[in-house]
Amino acid sequence: MTERVQATINGGHFEGEVAPQELLLDFLRDRLGLTGTKQSCEVEVCGACTVLVDGNPVSSCCFLAADIDSREVETIEGLVGSDFHRRAVEAFMRHAAVQCGFCTPGMLLTAKALAGRGLDGGRGAIAVAMNGNLCRCTGYHSILDSLTELLGDPA
């Protein structure tokens, strides 16, 4: 038994069948080959699998593929090439805010969602908003520096 789904994925049209219990994470990685989205905790804590659905960050490890029907999905592969991504790359590179890189795509997608929300760009507010994205390498300091620059600067 499968469900028919139509969705916009990274700006392209998708139409096809998904299994009712299929997770968005597995669908993106295994069916579409979009491996920039990472699997880690599988319980919606670490944020490595974050993607945007209609602009909102979701943990794709706990989100059914069937639920993207009639919605827009954006992954790191879709973010690449955008002005936001270019600015994010420069900020993260300047602060060396990437280490193993496993959390990085999820961090960028949560940041993208925040960028559209007129978030108070202060460090404290950004830290609270980012608390659902874990990183075990960096100690967060350099990521927060990058995001403060990125989200505090509306240009």
Added chain:
Amino acid sequence: MNAVGQSVERADGRLKLAGQAEYTGDIRLPGMLYGAILHSQAGHARITSISTAAAEKAEGVVAILTAEDLSDLDPYYGHALRDRPIVALGKVRFAGEPVAVVAAESQAAADAAVAYIDVEYEELPVAASLDQALAEDAPLVHDQVARPGASHGLGDLPDAEGNICYSYSFRRGDVDGAFADASVVVEGEYTFPAVYQYSMETHTTIAHWRGGELTLWSSCQHPFLVRQEIAGLFGLPLDLVQVIVPFLGGGFGSKSYTKMEPLTAAIARKAGRPVRILNSVNESMITTRRHNMKCRMRTAAAADGTLLGRSAEAWMDTGAYADNGPRVTATAGDAAPGPYRWRAVESAAHCVYTNTSPSGSYRAFGATHLQWIGESQLDEVARRLSMDRLEIRRRNLLRPGEEVRPGGKPLDADLIGDVEKAAAEVGWSDSSADVYPRAPEAAPRGRHRRGRGVSVGLLAAGAQPVSMATVRMGPDGSVTVLVGTTELGQGARTVMAQIAAGVLNSPVSKVVMRGTDTRYTPYDRSTGASRSTTVAGLAVQRAAQSVLDALLETATVKLETPPGLLRTAEGRIEDQGGRSITHGELVRARFGFDGGELIGHGRVQPEGGSGSYAEGPVFWEVCVAAVEAEVDMETGVITVLRTSTVADVGKAINPQLVARQDEGALLQGLGNALFEEMHFAPDGMVLNDTLLDYRIPAFEDMPASMTCTIVENGDGPGPFGAKGCGEGALAAVPAAIVNALADAGVPMNALPLTPERVWRRIQELKIS
């Protein structure tokens, strides 16, 4: 501008920011099957029967592996002790031990089929804690003595005794005499928790057999040691085992030595197709963890603050299989004296089997276990003698060149300078409340009490000094560095490229290092013990020098100038008259056409001696931190306000990456100190085996202020005077937090410092 010493961009940063870096789990081989593991539900039991009949009929199942399939092998592995079968053989020794493995056409099919395997157990008495395993009538986790593994590096292993599989001890001087002469003796019993490393990428391995050759893609830190162990297990020459290492999503020691590779290779051998095993977090948690420990320590000092004696004994819970436990135990034993001058000292550390998940390496092992204990005793000595805490350290810290342990590497760092720098960064001053004896009115009072703490320690770093490297320069002047260090986030590919670029004076953008393939990459012992920059980097420096020598040789002919009158400029060799010739032109001139390449080899091997643990370490990694923290006396909640760490690295090849290493280690130290702890049920099963109830530091746990001071005294044995970093802060931070808390009036003897534990301590000690 020479690349060495510059904060050049991370070589892999843009790739990772685009989500294009390939990790093992991103690889799909044609025909690849997906593995799922049946884990033991029993903590200690005899397996009386395994029935796979129903599972074999399940949809999509291709093969099921049990111990029966290994009868043609000697299935025991373990680099320290060969005590672990590829899958449970007749017995399970911890809840979660792999009993069988299913390979199926999809992950969902494999996961589903596992439930159809029927295992009957005859339960045995369980020793699920150190106390149970050390009791006189304790059940034995292993009833036969394990053979030594191929790369424990600890010399002759002493006989096992009961559940103690390895002990490390030393005694120097007259310990009883030192304690008899003391004016003050501090003693206590301490416990350290089991901790999960949590690299965000879980252990992942793909195995593929082709024509009797085995290729592994694996998230491993030590590909050459994996190759050695796998070749031994399956009776293959080293050359027929190929280990390929894509990017790693973190390691921190959890991916050192051999983990999921034997099991993955075994199921792929049976299935006749490539198989991938990708652990879930709860599976990685029972694959390896940090040793929980109990420790007794005593410290004796004279009335003037001169340290006289220390005596320590530690018991490290290595779980059901030794993994790297013996080395962790030896390092813990060595960390007991701390970096101080003693009249007499004794230390014993024991590696203990229990029926729990196996413990291995985790960043700054041994040092993290012991530093907070020794440093808190030192502060207590100062308190009882009404002596300043920095002053007692100045008086007793070893100085550069002094012996740390007999026959080993003398101290190669300025520890007094380091600790003074760390203290100054958190606002420590000689005229403040930080100086003991403290005036009564300066004592912390009220609900929120602040304290400051410092800590100093040493970590035996570098492991065996054996690394090779190859540097290749093509006819366009571009450079490829082949070296077996694993990029696990620390920035190895960037730093190795900088070292080669620095020697050759090449633009760093023209130098590339990629991942290891044991078939083509020269041998490197391992990626751990902070050794990559120091040891592998030295091999790269030597290999690049050999290429530079060849360039100079050709330039001498082309420019008709003796080598002594030539110098390097960026991408070129020039003479003093301003004539120059590019690297590419030199390579082409040498071969007479637009082709060929210059190849240089570099080698690091023990210089004199055997390179054994006793003669080491390669260098002493400095573990120094200072902390300002606040405790809420009504709730036990601790807030770390300010931290400062010191990266004493000899020479920072890339200062920005050095600081990033310290920051990452600092946050891990915060987690280890404040809340990370694995809990075990009475049968040894892990109770909090997801990130829902095993918490690691998040953005909001960052201290409001954190500084890292880089110290460059050029005193390292690595390239350009460098020595490794990245672990010291993890050992130093918990110690500094414990000392800050004691300074605020709450002395602790157990980690982590959860609000409940701190609150109970406040009630127990009736602190008001």
